[in-house]
Amino acid sequence: MYGYTRLMDHLINELTKMPGVGRKSGQRLAFYLLKADDEYVLGLADAMRRVKEGVRFCGECGNLTEGDICAICADEDRDKSVICVVEDPQDVQALEKTGQYTGVYHVLMGAISPLDGIGPEDLEISRLVERVAEGAKEVIIATDPDVEGDATAHYLAQLLRPLGPKVSRIARGLPVGGDLRYADEVTLGKALAGRTELLGSSDF
Amino acid sequence: MYGYTRLMDHLINELTKMPGVGRKSGQRLAFYLLKADDEYVLGLADAMRRVKEGVRFCGECGNLTEGDICAICADEDRDKSVICVVEDPQDVQALEKTGQYTGVYHVLMGAISPLDGIGPEDLEISRLVERVAEGAKEVIIATDPDVEGDATAHYLAQLLRPLGPKVSRIARGLPVGGDLRYADEVTLGKALAGRTELLGSSDF
Numbered sequence: 001m002y003g004y005t006r007l008m009d010h011l012i013n014e015l016t017k018m019p020g021v022g023r024k025s026g027q028r029l030a031f032y033l034l035k036a037d038d039e040y041v042l043g044l045a046d047a048m049r050r051v052k053e054g055v056r057f058c059g060e061c062g063n064l065t066e067g068d069i070c071a072i073c074a075d076e077d078r079d080k081s082v083i084c085v086v087e088d089p090q091d092v093q094a095l096e097k098t099g100q101y102t103g104v105y106h107v108l109m110g111a112i113s114p115l116d117g118i119g120p121e122d123l124e125i126s127r128l129v130e131r132v133a134e135g136a137k138e139v140i141i142a143t144d145p146d147v148e149g150d151a152t153a154h155y156l157a158q159l160l161r162p163l164g165p166k167v168s169r170i171a172r173g174l175p176v177g178g179d180l181r182y183a184d185e186v187t188l189g190k191a192l193a194g195r196t197e198l199l200g201s202s203d204f
Numbered sequence: 205m206y207g208y209t210r211l212m213d214h215l216i217n218e219l220t221k222m223p224g225v226g227r228k229s230g231q232r233l234a235f236y237l238l239k240a241d242d243e244y245v246l247g248l249a250d251a252m253r254r255v256k257e258g259v260r261f262c263g264e265c266g267n268l269t270e271g272d273i274c275a276i277c278a279d280e281d282r283d284k285s286v287i288c289v290v291e292d293p294q295d296v297q298a299l300e301k302t303g304q305y306t307g308v309y310h311v312l313m314g315a316i317s318p319l320d321g322i323g324p325e326d327l328e329i330s331r332l333v334e335r336v337a338e339g340a341k342e343v344i345i346a347t348d349p350d351v352e353g354d355a356t357a358h359y360l361a362q363l364l365r366p367l368g369p370k371v372s373r374i375a376r377g378l379p380v381g382g383d384l385r386y387a388d389e390v391t392l393g394k395a396l397a398g399r400t401e402l403l404g405s406s407d408f
Binding site for chain 2: 002003004005006007008010011014015017018019020025027028029030031032033034038040041042043044045046047048049050051052054055064065066088089090093096097
């Protein structure tokens with residue numbers, strides 16, 4: 001316990017259960033809330049409650065929605081035959097910001113991670129298999145470029161290729177605006193291995 | 205906005221108003237809350253609301269309490285003639301943990317900081333003057349050892365000394381367990397200037 005009043009100690013305890021909130025930041029947040037306007041704090045408490053009640057996962061792809069189907073799956077202009085597989089709803093937002101993707105998504109809700117006890121059966125994979133079997137032309141695997149994301153990509157490729165679609169993985173390479181001399185050797189190795197031929201001035 | 209659903213974007217916006225919570229950590233917290241047990245999230249929302257309703261500041265010293273007077277001011281064994289002045293209720297806890305102080309406290313709710321537009325009139329100083337005038341023997345100024353804390357200590361010493369009490373400032377020096385060679389020169393200078401004579405083996 002923290003030695004303030006019973007209610008403050010309880011609030012700090014609850015706050016420190018959140019990721020990245022330790023003893024010190026829990027106390028800082030609790031004191032901020034104590035001193036903040038009533039209106040703000042009650043509004044924040046209400047926003048938390050309403051997210052739990054109103055936000056759910058799309059029955060088609062697993063993205064966030066306040067209805068049954070998310071805005072992307074409901075959009076008739078999106079190409080339903082191309083499915084981009086990501087780990088989390090945040091990744092959907094990151095890809096949407098590129099403005100370059102016109103297919104749909106599938107959110108796995110994590111990645112295969114034996115160390116954390118997360119196997120394929122803990123992810124939204126059976127629904128993905130169904131969707132692919134319904135006739136996808138291409139599956140783009142956009143899990144994170146780390147050990148878990150790569151293991152998941154490998155597993156999915158083995159599982160989905162027999163069903164017919166082209167299965168691809170997003171490219172690894174140097175980030176745009178980055179500096180070659182500061183790139184780590186693994187990224188640089190992937191950038192070399194994934195080099196693309198320059199055929200004309202339109203390449204730049 | 206963040207591009208998730210309306211309720212999620214609203215929650216992230218509210219979370220990022222808290223100190224030390226930026227865009228990324230706001231999103232991380234919102235997703236954590238979205239995925240957490242209903243029981244935990246509703247409990248956290250409730251803990252926030254109850255702190256706003258149930259925790260107030262002690263009418264005597266400004267420390268936190270759920271009644272009118274805090275536990276320290278209500279304790280008949282505490283010496284009411286010695287008042288330790290601190291910036292925040294967190295400082296009261298830090299001093300209580302030493303187990304060495306038997307007087308009472310006065311919480312200023314900040315420190316004088318012209319750069320932040322905080323002057324003496326924004327702090328709980330008039331109540332402190334009243335308490336000292338009622339017959340304090342000693343006022344120990346334990347504001348932070350930084351520019352604002354020192355300016356506040358200087359201001360309070362000028363204001364309170366004419367009222368009669370001994371006015372002291374907590375010592376600055378090397379932290380216990382610290383390493384002299386890594387101490388900054390200002391701390392080392394204060395440690396030299398504040399040296400105490402060694403009179404016998406009981407000094408250690």
